[in-house]
Amino acid sequence: MATRSVRAARLTPFAARRIIRPIPPRSNGVHDTDSPVLAEASAAPDLQALPAGLSRRLQECQTLPSLPAAVSQVLRLSREEEVGTDQFARAIEPDPALTLRVVALANSAYYRRAGQDVVTCHDAVSRLGSEATLAAVMSFGLQAARIPEPLWHRAVIASVAARELAQRLCPESAGLLFTSALLQDIGVIGLLALDDEAYRRQLPHHGEHLRLMLAEHDAYGCDHALIGAWLALSWGVPPGLARCIADSHGPLEDGDMARLCLRLSGRIADARLAPDPGVALARLAQQLEHLEGLQAMPLAPLLQALHARLPAMSQLLALTQPLALDDEDLLHQGKQRLVELTLSLSTRLQQRHRELDDLRRENAALEQRSHTDPMTGLANRAWLEHCLDQRLDETTAQAGALALLFIDLDHFKQLNDRHGHGLGDRVLINFASALRELVREGDLAGRYGGEEFVVILPGETSDGARVVASRLLALLVAQPMAEVAGEPLFVSASIGIASLEDAPIGSAQEMIATADRQMYRAKRDGRARVSTVRPG
Numbered sequence: 001m002a003t004r005s006v007r008a009a010r011l012t013p014f015a016a017r018r019i020i021r022p023i024p025p026r027s028n029g030v031h032d033t034d035s036p037v038l039a040e041a042s043a044a045p046d047l048q049a050l051p052a053g054l055s056r057r058l059q060e061c062q063t064l065p066s067l068p069a070a071v072s073q074v075l076r077l078s079r080e081e082e083v084g085t086d087q088f089a090r091a092i093e094p095d096p097a098l099t100l101r102v103v104a105l106a107n108s109a110y111y112r113r114a115g116q117d118v119v120t121c122h123d124a125v126s127r128l129g130s131e132a133t134l135a136a137v138m139s140f141g142l143q144a145a146r147i148p149e150p151l152w153h154r155a156v157i158a159s160v161a162a163r164e165l166a167q168r169l170c171p172e173s174a175g176l177l178f179t180s181a182l183l184q185d186i187g188v189i190g191l192l193a194l195d196d197e198a199y200r201r202q203l204p205h206h207g208e209h210l211r212l213m214l215a216e217h218d219a220y221g222c223d224h225a226l227i228g229a230w231l232a233l234s235w236g237v238p239p240g241l242a243r244c245i246a247d248s249h250g251p252l253e254d255g256d257m258a259r260l261c262l263r264l265s266g267r268i269a270d271a272r273l274a275p276d277p278g279v280a281l282a283r284l285a286q287q288l289e290h291l292e293g294l295q296a297m298p299l300a301p302l303l304q305a306l307h308a309r310l311p312a313m314s315q316l317l318a319l320t321q322p323l324a325l326d327d328e329d330l331l332h333q334g335k336q337r338l339v340e341l342t343l344s345l346s347t348r349l350q351q352r353h354r355e356l357d358d359l360r361r362e363n364a365a366l367e368q369r370s371h372t373d374p375m376t377g378l379a380n381r382a383w384l385e386h387c388l389d390q391r392l393d394e395t396t397a398q399a400g401a402l403a404l405l406f407i408d409l410d411h412f413k414q415l416n417d418r419h420g421h422g423l424g425d426r427v428l429i430n431f432a433s434a435l436r437e438l439v440r441e442g443d444l445a446g447r448y449g450g451e452e453f454v455v456i457l458p459g460e461t462s463d464g465a466r467v468v469a470s471r472l473l474a475l476l477v478a479q480p481m482a483e484v485a486g487e488p489l490f491v492s493a494s495i496g497i498a499s500l501e502d503a504p505i506g507s508a509q510e511m512i513a514t515a516d517r518q519m520y521r522a523k524r525d526g527r528a529r530v531s532t533v534r535p536g
């Protein structure tokens with residue numbers, strides 16, 4: 001049987017551990033300033049961001065859990081400068097359950113190493129050291145305060161992860177970070193005391209911590225990290241620790257290594273508790289690859305250490321559900337699944353792109369169709385009017401020139417009657433392609449209706465329009481528009497011209513009506529000719 005150690009063991013005083021101890025510059029260049037976490041470890045958290053109404057409600061709350069007397073006493077001691085093993089042991093001993101917890105922890109595989117069993121509180125405290133004693137005492141206090149089990153699991157995983165991370169990245173802060181990670185969610189206890197059922201409905205499923213934080217911000221104007229810091233101070237927790245609790249849930253990209261370890265510990269716990277821990281851990285590993293200072297620290301060995309330490313820890317902290325997951329294996333499988341997921345996502349994305357391209361093409365075709373006369377392929381009446389209105393606005397604003405031809409094929413009724421509508425259609429189609437050939441780029445030829453056509457001539461004066469019209473008449477004389485029984489069939493047209501220089505014109509309809517009137521004049525004057533407001 002082990003006997004009480006006769007060593008006059010003296011614990012490192014908490015206050016001394018909180019003393020500002022700059023982290024030496026690292027060769028990886030991540031941390032070349034002192035750690036603000038350590039530098040401010042004795043400073044109280046800034047509770048300014050706690051909304052006034054919420055602060056008042058917390059102060060007036062009658063149901064806020066208090067800590068068992070022994071726990072409060074240990075916390076009080078932890079604020080003093082010089083505290084010895086005896087004082088801690090004496091504070092713990094009056095509470096038999098707490099004493100049992102501390103002794104069991106000291107005899108666990110994690111703390112025992114090669115030593116013998118300890119049976120006294122004094123020896124247990126001596127073996128555990130100040131930070132682990134405080135952690136054990138706080139975990140006892142938190143269970144008494146009834147922190148919800150999912151968050152308790154989170155806290156335990158996070159605390160072990162924080163210590164493992166800190167041992168690799170900022171060993172000076174390992175103890176402080178272990179305790180801070182363990183306490184990071186105590187704010188939930190405060191919110192449960194305020195709004196029990198309403199708040200409980202917001203409690204996340206495993207791995208949805210971020211959602212809980214966002215819901216808290218919406219409902220309370222701050223999240224449980226800040227409330228946790230307030231609660232910790234009200235329990236007499238050392239201010240530096242309360243400050244770490246307030247800081248525990250911020251972004252990973254912070255630049256401070258100790259804060260990064262603390263915040264990452266929560267992310268690791270969330271990933272481990274997620275419905276698909278493999279994929280969640282693989283996603284986290286991907287995120288870390290881009291995080292400055294962590295490229296050299298792969299997640300896999302850290303998870304291996306976590307896997308080795310967690311079962312004993314969960315058992316000690318009296319967790320009902322063992323948290324035995326083979327994280328490294330999970331990470332490996334998760335990475336593969338992530339690759340598969342990414343591949344299937346990119347296949348789906350390519351498919352969507354193809355569908356989108358098809359849709360765009362269909363849309364463009366539909367739009368084109370809505371502008372086009374189906375028989376001739378020229379612009380239809382609506383599109384002609386729309387474009388003419390636009391041209392009129394632009395030309396009037398720039399005081400430029402604009403002219404329009406209104407073309408009507410002569411004696412078309414006769415042609416239909418004599419040779420049939422089929423041949424009439426052929427003539428219309430051939431005339432349309434001749435017109436298309438004749439006009440310049442930038443002009444717009446369209447079928448206005450029946451055997452009537454319009455050509456918009458931007459930048460053209462009345463004289464210029466007359467040249468185009470005459471060229472068209474000459475073409476009709478030279479080029480047959482169909483063949484009947486092997487014989488060429490020629491048609492003629494009457495053309496009216498409207499031009500902005502001839503008369504002020506306010507709209508497309510007005511300009512077309514002007515040209516139409518001139519076209520009728522051409523008909524009256526004998527057809528196969530051009531007519532303008534100003535005779536040429």
Ligand SMILES: Nc1nc2c(ncn2[C@@H]2O[C@H](COP(=O)(O)OP(=O)(O)OP(=O)(O)O)[C@@H](O)[C@H]2O)c(=O)[nH]1
Nearest residue numbers: 408409410411412413414416421424425450451523
């Ligand atoms: N084949 C065919 N005929 C059409 C089409 N649209 C209109 N028409 C015909 O074109 C003819 C136009 O006749 P009118 O307005 O009397 O004029 P016109 O016979 O050309 O006589 P003028 O214009 O005075 O020289 C009508 O018989 C219409 O049926 C079409 O798409 N295809």
